[in-house]
Amino acid sequence: MNEQAFTATIDKDQRIEPRDWMPDGYRKTMIRQIAQHAHSEIIGMQPEGAWITRAPSLRRKAILLAKVQDEAGHGLYLYSAAETLGADRGDLTRRLIEGRQKYSSIFNYPTLTFADVGVIGWLVDGAAICNQVPLCRSSFGPYARAMIRICKEESFHQRQGYELLMTMMRGTEAQRAMVQDAVDRWWWPSLMMFGPPDAESPNTAQSMAWKIKRHTNDELRQRFVDMSVPQAEALGVTLPDPDLRWNAEREHHDFGEIDWSELKRVISGDGPMNAERLANRRRADEDGAWVREAAAAHAAKRREATARERQEVPA
Amino acid sequence: MSGEVKHEWPLFEVFVRAKRGLNHVHVGSLRAADHEMALHHARDLYTRRNEGVSIWVVRSDDVVASGPDDKDAFFAPSGDKVYRHPTHYAIPDSVPHI
Numbered sequence: 498m499n500e501q502a503f504t505a506t507i508d509k510d511q512r513i514e515p516r517d518w519m520p521d522g523y524r525k526t527m528i529r530q531i532a533q534h535a536h537s538e539i540i541g542m543q544p545e546g547a548w549i550t551r552a553p554s555l556r557r558k559a560i561l562l563a564k565v566q567d568e569a570g571h572g573l574y575l576y577s578a579a580e581t582l583g584a585d586r587g588d589l590t591r592r593l594i595e596g597r598q599k600y601s602s603i604f605n606y607p608t609l610t611f612a613d614v615g616v617i618g619w620l621v622d623g624a625a626i627c628n629q630v631p632l633c634r635s636s637f638g639p640y641a642r643a644m645i646r647i648c649k650e651e652s653f654h655q656r657q658g659y660e661l662l663m664t665m666m667r668g669t670e671a672q673r674a675m676v677q678d679a680v681d682r683w684w685w686p687s688l689m690m691f692g693p694p695d696a697e698s699p700n701t702a703q704s705m706a707w708k709i710k711r712h713t714n715d716e717l718r719q720r721f722v723d724m725s726v727p728q729a730e731a732l733g734v735t736l737p738d739p740d741l742r743w744n745a746e747r748e749h750h751d752f753g754e755i756d757w758s759e760l761k762r763v764i765s766g767d768g769p770m771n772a773e774r775l776a777n778r779r780r781a782d783e784d785g786a787w788v789r790e791a792a793a794a795h796a797a798k799r800r801e802a803t804a805r806e807r808q809e810v811p812a
Numbered sequence: 813m814s815g816e817v818k819h820e821w822p823l824f825e826v827f828v829r830a831k832r833g834l835n836h837v838h839v840g841s842l843r844a845a846d847h848e849m850a851l852h853h854a855r856d857l858y859t860r861r862n863e864g865v866s867i868w869v870v871r872s873d874d875v876v877a878s879g880p881d882d883k884d885a886f887f888a889p890s891g892d893k894v895y896r897h898p899t900h901y902a903i904p905d906s907v908p909h910i
């Protein structure tokens with residue numbers, strides 16, 4: 498296979514598979530995107546994981562545990578896809594820990610109350626779904642297949658969050674205020690999840706040409722806003738944007754200017770939780786090292802024992 | 813100890829039988845110290861819901877695969893052996909059940 502075959506495959510809307518020839522840039526972009534996505538799933542366990550022991554009922558604990566476990570699974574599906582391109586899982590983890598690869602800025606915000614768990618499910622997983630559904634048709638086969646698996650599981654994440662919020666909204670005045678406060682804090686960071694505006698997203702054109710990306714950041718952001726407005730209404734909360742209104746001409750909602758300097762700040766490491774998230778990940782890696790080594794030593798011993806047994810069996 | 817490249821478990825490919833009567837299908841890979849651990853991890857990672865009734869794990873370095881460039885040698889001959897396909901044979905419409 499060569500460049501011509503690669504381009505023809507993309508043009509025909511067929512998938513590129515790991516052993517196919519691909520341009521270096523495609524491979525590099527794909528590894529970076531998949532790794533960043535995997536890191537986001539792994540770091541994304543922390544904000545909600547912090548609430549597992551404090552969830553108010555056994556049912557909510559079980560739900561949250563299952564959801565966080567799913568996110569771990571998503572990370573592993575994605576590391577698996579990255580490895581088909583020649584990347585090494587351990588190396589990717591080291592890049593994350595050393596701050597050489599990024600993860601989604603959204604996970605650098607704190608989860609202050611249990612309502613945050615609901616709002617993360619509704620808005621953060623909701624935004625992730627908007628981003629991920631088109632990626633099920635990404636041109637790289639293993640990534641697209643991982644995304645299909647992930648999208649199937651995300652719908653549970655969003656619905657459990659929304660149901661949690663509906664329950665709180667039927668509760669006391671204080672609980673309703675808690676939900677509104679969480680919405681106020683998470684709305685803008687959720688909009689930032691779609692990345693910088695198209696005009697400042699230099700890689701978008703190439704990614705669209707390679708069909709790694711199917712829609713621009715601004716298109717997906719608009720779709721998310723349009724989907725969220727009626728959901729907020731049904732819930733009885735106000736989205737914290739005075740400029741948010743229906744534009745009959747565009748047939749979309751207009752919304753206010755996003756504080757891009759905040760996104761830049763958080764991406765470059767200066768968000769409220771960046772240091773803690775990375776420190777936790779680093780500690781988990783260090784604390785797990787002896788387990789990984791012991792398991793490897795045990796496996797090697799058993800391999801030797803089996804080999805010896807085989808030799809001892811008389812011919 | 814620190815600064816050293818950390819130990820990496822080998823890679824395993826995972827195949828899941830979605831339900832009785834179907835083939836095992838490749839679903840992805842994972843890292844594990846040995847086959848037994850690979851099976852446990854596969855269960856946790858790839859069958860958290862109703863995805864399967866049986867799992868195979870195979871060490872990735874034991875898999876031998878045809879390459880995309882082998883395409884002609886491996887797969888082209890089937891194209892010119894049209895007589896291998898039932899539609900190659902003309903049977904009058906009046907003949908039933910064939």
Ligand SMILES: [Fe+2]
Pocket residue numbers: 538567568571647651
């Ligand atoms: Fe996820």
Ligand SMILES: [Fe+2]
Pocket residue numbers: 568622625651654
């Ligand atoms: Fe999720």
